Amino acid sequence: MRKIAVLTGGGDCPGLNAVLRAVVKAADRYGIEVVGVKDGFRGAIEGDFVPLGFGDVSGILPRGGTILGTTNRDNPFAYAGGGGDKAEPVDRSRDVLRNLEVAGAEALIAIGGDGSLKIALEFAELGLQVIGIPKTIDNDLMATDQTFGFQTAVTTAQEALDKLHSTAESHHRVMILEVMGRYAGWIALYAGVAGGADVILIPEIPYDLERVAEAVKRRARQGKKFSIVVVAEGAKPLGGEMVVESRVSGRPDPLKLGGIGAKVARDLATLTGMENRVTVLGHLQRGGSPVAYDRLLATRYGTAAVEALREGAFGTMVALQGRDIVRVALSDAVDKLKQVPLTDPVLLAARSLGIEMGD
Amino acid sequence: MRKIAVLTGGGDCPGLNAVLRAVVKAADRYGIEVVGVKDGFRGAIEGDFVPLGFGDVSGILPRGGTILGTTNRDNPFAYAGGGGDKAEPVDRSRDVLRNLEVAGAEALIAIGGDGSLKIALEFAELGLQVIGIPKTIDNDLMATDQTFGFQTAVTTAQEALDKLHSTAESHHRVMILEVMGRYAGWIALYAGVAGGADVILIPEIPYDLERVAEAVKRRARQGKKFSIVVVAEGAKPLGGEMVVESRVSGRPDPLKLGGIGAKVARDLATLTGMENRVTVLGHLQRGGSPVAYDRLLATRYGTAAVEALREGAFGTMVALQGRDIVRVALSDAVDKLKQVPLTDPVLLAARSLGIEMGD
Amino acid sequence: MRKIAVLTGGGDCPGLNAVLRAVVKAADRYGIEVVGVKDGFRGAIEGDFVPLGFGDVSGILPRGGTILGTTNRDNPFAYAGGGGDKAEPVDRSRDVLRNLEVAGAEALIAIGGDGSLKIALEFAELGLQVIGIPKTIDNDLMATDQTFGFQTAVTTAQEALDKLHSTAESHHRVMILEVMGRYAGWIALYAGVAGGADVILIPEIPYDLERVAEAVKRRARQGKKFSIVVVAEGAKPLGGEMVVESRVSGRPDPLKLGGIGAKVARDLATLTGMENRVTVLGHLQRGGSPVAYDRLLATRYGTAAVEALREGAFGTMVALQGRDIVRVALSDAVDKLKQVPLTDPVLLAARSLGIEMGD
Amino acid sequence: MRKIAVLTGGGDCPGLNAVLRAVVKAADRYGIEVVGVKDGFRGAIEGDFVPLGFGDVSGILPRGGTILGTTNRDNPFAYAGGGGDKAEPVDRSRDVLRNLEVAGAEALIAIGGDGSLKIALEFAELGLQVIGIPKTIDNDLMATDQTFGFQTAVTTAQEALDKLHSTAESHHRVMILEVMGRYAGWIALYAGVAGGADVILIPEIPYDLERVAEAVKRRARQGKKFSIVVVAEGAKPLGGEMVVESRVSGRPDPLKLGGIGAKVARDLATLTGMENRVTVLGHLQRGGSPVAYDRLLATRYGTAAVEALREGAFGTMVALQGRDIVRVALSDAVDKLKQVPLTDPVLLAARSLGIEMGD
Known part of the structure; x- marks a missing residue:
């Protein structure tokens, strides 16, 4: 050749x-x-x-x-x-x-x-x-x-979580980070465990927000008046739909900005009465050295x-x-999507730590 | 004592x-x-x-x-x-x-x-x-x-711009970064210059989006098919209003997620016909070492x-x-807001570099 | 329990x-x-x-x-x-x-x-x-x-290599980085490949410095007037001895500061006539987030x-x-040392890239 | 033009x-x-x-x-x-x-x-x-x-100090970092204050090592069994000479590797009986983004x-x-060296914090 x-x-x-x-x-x-x-x-x-x-x-x-x-x-x-x-x-x-x-x-x-x-x-x-x-x-x-590229994206999300942690703790606030992952929760799971998240929501496990709210309130009762929530963009409520819609047209999509992170924020504020803030990492996860x-x-x-x-x-x-x-x-x-299996060792480690997965 | x-x-x-x-x-x-x-x-x-x-x-x-x-x-x-x-x-x-x-x-x-x-x-x-x-x-x-804290916020925004640069260039895309600064454009100006932005929009200089679109298209004609736009959250169009509304209630505010960054993205896509993506840095700017x-x-x-x-x-x-x-x-x-003066040396340097300020 | x-x-x-x-x-x-x-x-x-x-x-x-x-x-x-x-x-x-x-x-x-x-x-x-x-x-x-901890140490060494690269290139210089690894070359090998080294010397492969000098000079002839050399602290010349001695006494050991990195620098300068600089990373590799x-x-x-x-x-x-x-x-x-095998996939990748291993 | x-x-x-x-x-x-x-x-x-x-x-x-x-x-x-x-x-x-x-x-x-x-x-x-x-x-x-370039060099040295801190604390050790600055102690002073050093030695203030040893031992008595010492390469003992010699020849200089950092380490170990480690940052300070x-x-x-x-x-x-x-x-x-004046505000802040300057 x-x-x-x-x-x-x-x-x-x-x-x-x-x-x-x-x-x-x-x-x-x-x-x-x-x-x-x-x-x-x-x-x-x-x-x-x-x-x-x-x-x-x-x-x-x-x-x-x-x-x-x-x-x-x-x-x-x-x-x-x-x-x-x-x-x-x-x-x-x-x-x-x-x-x-x-x-x-x-x-x-x-x-x-x-x-x-x-x-x-x-x-x-x-x-x-x-x-x-x-x-x-x-x-x-x-x-x-x-x-x-996956490990770099995980690192970008984990560094964001490190930054959000100090603010969450200082302000006694719930901080929500939406990361990439429309069909699979790998980034959310890995970055969430590496970044010390309290709640991780992934597409593979439809979430019950009442359980999430309960976990956040339980932490508050134990004196931890803040929580860190990581949401994959494809996460969805039990019985609900994914709120990300396609970006086929290549046009900027303001609704995307009101994606699952914003939905979780709204619903969680209602259920807990606690203040929260959302960050959508977006394309930062695709860039960098x-x-x-x-x-x-x-x-x-x-x-x-x-x-x-x-x-x-x-x-x-x-x-x-x-x-x-x-x-x-x-x-x-090709054509074979690899989702996070329920037996994934990092997922099991997350459960051992007591991280709330919404189920 | x-x-x-x-x-x-x-x-x-x-x-x-x-x-x-x-x-x-x-x-x-x-x-x-x-x-x-x-x-x-x-x-x-x-x-x-x-x-x-x-x-x-x-x-x-x-x-x-x-x-x-x-x-x-x-x-x-x-x-x-x-x-x-x-x-x-x-x-x-x-x-x-x-x-x-x-x-x-x-x-x-x-x-x-x-x-x-x-x-x-x-x-x-x-x-x-x-x-x-x-x-x-x-x-x-x-x-x-x-x-x-200001220099750290500028650094966080500049590092985000570094990450967006490679994607913008690889994809020939317009990337828009919304940063903090409701009443003053310091973070946008400093991070924009340090991060190599092509367009910087700040509250002190109401912007004419046609000028911005023209700058982006001029770059494309010169072979630079991407542009980096930094927008302070308080930036506003000539004759227009700030689109950030108050967060007094302490409740999550999905509309904030559709703030000025999303507006600029929508309008710029219409005027240029070029694809773009928005990132809203949010509270990442308040955290970190x-x-x-x-x-x-x-x-x-x-x-x-x-x-x-x-x-x-x-x-x-x-x-x-x-x-x-x-x-x-x-x-x-107290009670004295320091905005970016039109004679600010970093603003003048930005103009010397040919950065489009929207005016 | x-x-x-x-x-x-x-x-x-x-x-x-x-x-x-x-x-x-x-x-x-x-x-x-x-x-x-x-x-x-x-x-x-x-x-x-x-x-x-x-x-x-x-x-x-x-x-x-x-x-x-x-x-x-x-x-x-x-x-x-x-x-x-x-x-x-x-x-x-x-x-x-x-x-x-x-x-x-x-x-x-x-x-x-x-x-x-x-x-x-x-x-x-x-x-x-x-x-x-x-x-x-x-x-x-x-x-x-x-x-x-290994991946963090590799990252610290790789970030050091990134920094040395620009200086090596600007100054047309040979830069030598000594990293940890007294008995095994894992950090040197992984960081060297990740950091774009031109030469990697590890304990498992006794080095022939004439080959190394030849590689450095060949690069210079091809217009690359700089080279990056990574040396594990336990690397040793063909037929030679390890120059790291024990630190049992817990006393500071100035000779350590003149370890293998300094030796390679001296010998390489003699063989190539090219200027070089040594950095010994030391305990930085054990620290950090x-x-x-x-x-x-x-x-x-x-x-x-x-x-x-x-x-x-x-x-x-x-x-x-x-x-x-x-x-x-x-x-x-316990008591079983894992050295880099000659069939290690990263070692083979290093050879595919043309990295000089000294043998 | x-x-x-x-x-x-x-x-x-x-x-x-x-x-x-x-x-x-x-x-x-x-x-x-x-x-x-x-x-x-x-x-x-x-x-x-x-x-x-x-x-x-x-x-x-x-x-x-x-x-x-x-x-x-x-x-x-x-x-x-x-x-x-x-x-x-x-x-x-x-x-x-x-x-x-x-x-x-x-x-x-x-x-x-x-x-x-x-x-x-x-x-x-x-x-x-x-x-x-x-x-x-x-x-x-x-x-x-x-x-x-100065602020970047300070940042590189400060990040090294952050890394050394955890090891110093975990091991109850004295860690010594030698930084650039042959004639002026700016990098040592700024990085030392930003990196939480306990001792900073600069060329402008010839040091009395007995004072330094006393400060280190005083900390140990107060339960802080570790100390962080930053030394500019041009620091020298009271009445002594600078131990950095010229690098005019462009040849690698192993003695440089046994510079002031190694000297302070040796002398401090003798005076305190405490274990220590030296890191010489070298050219890392000249590189990087x-x-x-x-x-x-x-x-x-x-x-x-x-x-x-x-x-x-x-x-x-x-x-x-x-x-x-x-x-x-x-x-x-030209020809006018700017040393750290004894009235420098960062130097005064260092003294306010109780950082030992060796005098």
């Missing part, structure tokens, strides 16, 4: 640059050139490529974001022209194949979440030599134990993807299982 | 503990005992005091919050009983004076914002030996060049307040002017 | 307080009281105990160090009286057993490194109901995949130890294996 | 990139092009210039180091050829003037410490249109109240230098005085 292409797709995630650097450095040892695709599959469709050499990846390890750019909506199999929501989608997959061929790229490393990996799988089925690298802040991909753990994981994914290419393991995704990076079939990796 | 009392009032602010530690340590060198008042003037009214010795302030320098607790609504001259909003306010100022006397406290150091300092002034006029120490995240007190600058300033205020007491400078507030801590009359310090 | 004791022994390690908090909170749910032993086995010998309730562990999760204190030299089976190096050691193990009995403690949770766990094992053999929790910055205990990863791991160890006690699994140590906390016999856990 | 040159000279310092960015952005508003000089005066001598446009300074605000590179030994008036220590120095100042002329640069902004600014002054006397910007980690330039305070100050210096150029204020240096950036004659700025 003499030349490969690499792209980053989907939402931003700390560690993307670390993966790119590892791919370029590992490929170089085999004399393989790397070409970068700009803005995810948009660049593949339009042939927007840049060479990626040592100089291009020098110094990017600690930086958030991706030097290639990314989007989370350009599907070559149903491309709406990048011009917004109105165009009739067309199949541009042939353009992608041709552009890669013209660029001399014999294979593609696709770094992305479920959406991008599904597209990668479709290309694999068309014969493209593809390796996937899993990417999601939310850690909700089934085939891998952990995704890079990756923590050491994620830099290591991202680097390992990058080098493992080059090894997989070298060994012809096309159509696979590299994944963490235990301490090892393994390869799984892309077809086994 | 053999014994003094100290209280912390108003909203939480990084550095309060550093002031308390400095007061106790400096007082000790003169053989003065210190008694702490719990929860601001609430504890003074109810005689809720604790002794504050070396052991009590050991290790608190780096911690956010206040070990004494604080509230921002208990006015002894119009006390509503701590029980919420409904009780008929009564004058409990005599109780404060008697409680201090019973505790043996010959003087009071009041650390607080404009509200607490006004109460301190009223007590000074009743003959209480009072020294004030200015406290506000917002840096909007006229009599002092800078308040402790104070930065070195604020620890130094808080420590200096604390030691200077003890010196002022020793020298009988009652009825004054310690204040920073240039490099020096001076004393100003409490009556000259 | 109605009452248990807990102690922290050996060198300081971020996460000790998180373990203590988890033990107290988890024990409370079973109605078990906890008594803390001061300063490791010193307090056990002298009966220096304190009750540990909810209030005592409130707020300690984010703090480095241990609220119980620790020492790394008081062995009850050969106790030198705490008075230094001169006293004749005596067996005080009976005092420990009696003191625990008098205090009503039915079992002991010992949090410590290899030394403390060996003592715990000896007590287990005397019939004491003991559970061990592994603790070492260096991550060099065989029976567990990872120890709490634990990172989220370590808070979670420490919390899980604490709750798992209480479960082990409840289930009568005495004489075991809780350990991380894969994603699970398991129990291993104390006798299988 | 249509084109100017800018260079960074002397030791690395956080904020250099922020200054460069501000210069480029401010110059652009006047239609002035900027050319960057590589590696301080070395690039000026050799005509090693690069254009600096918007794209080049995009994203550099948060980064440590300088994108232009720097050295601290190439004096055009006595140039040793960059080849080390042996060449006979020659006057290359005419080359500098010619190279600037060829490049079309009508003026030069020189960002540097005392050494670089002296060279800048010599060029000003030869008729070059020069503006100076002060740069020193140590904050020891007389003409300015504060230099950028500048804190918000320094980003603002650096940005203001950069924009002010462009204003000074525009207004023809050649031969001046921009300087901070109070809240304002003013201009001072370069001839008044």
